[in-house]
Amino acid sequence: MAGADVPTRTLVVHAPDWPVLAAGPEPSAALVVVRANRVVAASMAARGAGVEVGLRRREAQRRCPHVEVVDHDPARDARAFEPVAASLDALTPGVEVAVPGTLAFATRGPSRYFGGDEALAGRVAQTVSDALHGRWPVRVGVADGAFAALLAARAAHPRGGPARVVAPGEGAAFLAPHPVDALLEVLEVPELVDVWRRLGLRTLGRVAHLPRGEVVSRFGPAGAAAHRLASGLDLRPLAIRRPAPELAVGCELDPPVERVDRAAFAAKALADELHARLGADGLACTQVLVEAQTERGEVLARRWRHEGALDAGAVADRVRWQLEGWLTSSGARPRAGLVQLRLVPVEVVAARGRQLGFWGGETRIDERVWRAVARLQAQLGADAVTVPEVRGGRGPGERVVQVPVATVDLTQARPAARLDAVAEPWPGRVPPPAPATVPHEPELVAVVDAEGREVRVSGRAEVSAPPAVVHRRGRPPAEVTAWAGPWPVDERWWDRTRHRRRARFQVVDEEGGALLLAVEGGRWWIEAVYD
Amino acid sequence: MAVPAPDLAVLRQLGERVRPLSAAAERVLPVPEALAGLLPLGGLGRGTTVATAGSAASSLALALAGPATMAGSWCAIVGVADLGLLAAAELGVDLGRTLVVADPGPAGWAPTVASLLDAVEVVLVRPGHAITPTTRRRLVARARDRGSVLVHVGGRVTVWAEAPDLTVTAGASRWEGIGEGHGRLRARQVEVAVAGRRGADRPRRASLWLPGPDGRIALASPAPSAATGEPATPAALREVG
Known part of the structure; x- marks a missing residue:
């Protein structure tokens, strides 16, 4: 070169x-x-x-x-x-x-x-x-x-x-006059561009003006690549090597392939093999030639390139896209099934672990996540997949709500999913630790005192007698060894129809099982289980 | 030249010391420090299945999933509609990297779990119906293939045709901070036993704070095999009021 x-x-x-x-x-x-x-x-x-x-x-x-x-x-x-x-x-x-x-x-x-x-x-x-x-x-x-x-x-x-x-x-x-955001056209460096913008480096010319050594030492390989681009240089001559021909991988397709899904299956295996071979030599591919041969001897070839490195998944994607292009193209080519498929790494660079992570890393994982989400939405309905968000509230079930994933942006950090999203204290809320099971359907129980009489709570939050046994349907009665309460909850007292007045208890049985119980109008139910 | 006989005790000690390091982040997802010593790989081995059981099964499952989500992995909860997500957050799960499919229905359950095993690192499930051996094998193979971890949260583990790689069982719990008519639930000590295949055939147990008085997960006492010294968390730190 x-x-x-x-x-x-x-x-x-x-x-x-x-x-x-x-x-x-x-x-x-x-x-x-x-x-x-x-x-x-x-x-x-x-x-x-x-x-x-x-x-x-x-x-x-x-x-x-x-x-x-x-x-x-x-x-x-x-x-x-x-x-x-x-x-x-x-x-x-x-x-x-x-x-x-x-x-x-x-x-x-x-x-x-x-x-x-x-x-x-x-x-x-x-x-x-x-x-x-x-x-x-x-x-x-x-x-x-x-x-x-x-x-x-x-x-x-x-x-x-x-x-x-x-x-x-x-x-x-x-x-020079283009904004730094233009770098995002070819590099996935949103953080870097953001930092530069905030530092006042708003145009490529400003970036190019910085001393190269300083940029590399401060911003690492990503900064170096961006600086090269901003200076009007090619990214690639940096470390491009023409790889040895034996790095190419290929396979015979027998019987000949005319359907995309079968071809894609072969493509995936080939891409993995290519990736493994390059990886063994410490290389990553920046340009790959996809070559196919048909029964009639036609040879189809197309190069795909990426300014970063193509990992196995990215190569497989490109091969699949290319095969789809060929096999379903209206241009009536090829005229016969594919009998051979080859992937030739045209240009390779030394793979640097960190740089690969920089190219894919977390964002690729997130991409996998939203792909799965999209698939599930298609299968189960748009609102079937939800993400939790923290809200204000007193009960354990009120403080985290489920929001349909369609309404949020998964690719960005969501402050609403953090516990400190709700800063102001809610008086009367159930103190931590939170129960790990919060049933949607309240399970009615009977709570009795040592004499077997139902435990009642007066309007002034006084207990008729200490709770001694909790009867759950389908389970042996649980003897209460420790309990706390009642904690009165007087919610929406200003609204006559939605006004709720109940009391909460925590009870522990002899095996250490702990329940959050609620009582309202003489009826007891399990609000949550500390399991 | 005479080769000195290897000091087995020293070797074993060395092996013990390098073990968690050799199990690099690639193969193992992090778990709370207090639980790491109980698990044969020092974390959740990618591609394995884990079940939690006993009196603190849900808390254990959430605690196991927590550090992975904090380290950038995603977690999905399928068909465990009543799992307390506030507790999840308190036990260290990053709700920003949590997906919930509350009710995929019996027909949608297996495809949903399969899709999510493809996409996220930890999938928490509690099937409400029997799982055919074929489905189970397929899901386990999918987890192994994708390097994700399938966690069965409490309930009846018998819905699976065979035992998971690891079973983390909570034994008796003891709550602190609550008396007879006063105080509140503050901290829980629970006996945790880990058993399973692949290097975990010998059960390991320890007493854990889940959570401790400071809200964190900690060892309450070291594993009985090495039982000396005092509890890791001083009980004197109890808060009053």
Whole structure:
């Protein structure tokens, strides 16, 4: 590879709000695509009504009541994007898909062939637009480095032509006025960007201006990567290696595969194998070539890349998306079942444990969680999955309530789930420790004194006699060895219909079992069990 | 050269000392310190099944799940609608990383548990119906495959066709702070015994504060096998009023 640290001149094709096009047949419809209750893409009509990416589902529905809400499905996006990627295969062999909706390739060869960056960009825009039958705006950016090219593509405005070309050597200057948030397009560093913003480093130019050594020592590998990008350098030449060919993994598919689910099964196993092989060498993959061969000898290939490292799950996802794209593509290719599948790591970096955690880590776990939640909501109903929130109240059952998961944002910390969420004291609340079992249906019991008479509590909270035995249905009578109470509860005395006046007791039996009992109007029940 | 005979006692001591370290966070989810010494791996082994039983079964299950959620793992509660979540929070469970499926119904129970075993580290269950051996095997295999822990909270463990990897049983409890007509429940001492397969075939027991007078889980007395010294938490710290 070239020794100089010069960013690769790159062309990026970007279709804004791709998930919308992938999900919706009608470009003019109001539609949002949501993931984990947050809008990830919105159609023009929805945006016109004030819907923005990042809004909660309900807020989006409030702003645009007729909006159609579709769940995000990366496989669907990839399937729809494959014809676009395929349309460019005639122009260059090096098309790399970053995410469905965005692809990139190095312009060096094709630019010379088509007579310059402008000509190439125009041609690419036309080709892609044709592939989409003009149904969707497409933007093309050319600049030094993939990051600058992506921002150039985003900046390209239809009225100024679909393409924006940043002259060679001007990448850093082009990036400088962009806000630091732009880093989030390619790096998952929300905390870092937040810190920088609060430090007053609001633009990429400010960040690039910082001495590199200082950034690395203060912000670690994440800071180093972000600093490189902000300075207009490529992330990748840092430690990119062309891996040895024997790291590629492949398998024969016998019988030939025509169905996506079978292919995906093979893809998962291959991805795991690839990951294990790279891991054994201390490597992680940043670009993978998915290659398939059909019965008739056709060879299909597509590169996927990620600015970070692709872990086994991410590779498996991309392979599955790609296979879906091929096997269900309207372009009538392939013409026969797949007989062979190969994954070739095109670029690898030294895997650093910490960096991998930084790329996936906790957020990936949370992603798994909300995927499971979405599945359960589909199976059991939207309100079947709940999360606890702390409220004010006196009884153990009142102080934590269940909130449907659809109404909260799982991807963020929820202060309402913390015990100190309710600061003000509630007089008369049951003191800690809290009981570990709080039945929803009160279990009626009989509480008697040593003579076997029912224990009564007077209006002035006086006990007729110490409770001696608790009779529970279906259990032997429990002898009370210790008890406390009565603790009168006089709730909503201002409201005649909802006014409650009862008393609570704690009782312990000879085996150490403890109950929270309540009595109202001569009836006793178990409010909670300390088990 | 003469090789000195290995001092077995020293070796065993060393082995004991390195054991929790070698069981890195990858394979074992953390549990309260007081319980760690009772569990063969020093924590909840990923991919295993655990049952709690006895007089403090619910508290034990919550206490076992707590530190994992504090360390960033998620916990799900399926079909244990009456589990006290206030107690969960007091026993160390991060409610911000807790999902509840209160009533998945008999038909939805197994798929729900399976889905959640895929997604979260600790799944607390108490099936209200019999589980077929096939379903059980499938769930246990799923937990093993995904490295999650299936915790059966009290109730009738016999709904499972076979014993879990670990059974944590609460024996007799003793409450402090409550008298005859005065005071209140403040602290509980409970005898906890751990038995099971995979290195836990020899039952271990200890007396635990669940919770102690300060609201924390602590050892009330060391395991009887090494029974010397005084209780870990001085009882003199009792609060008055």
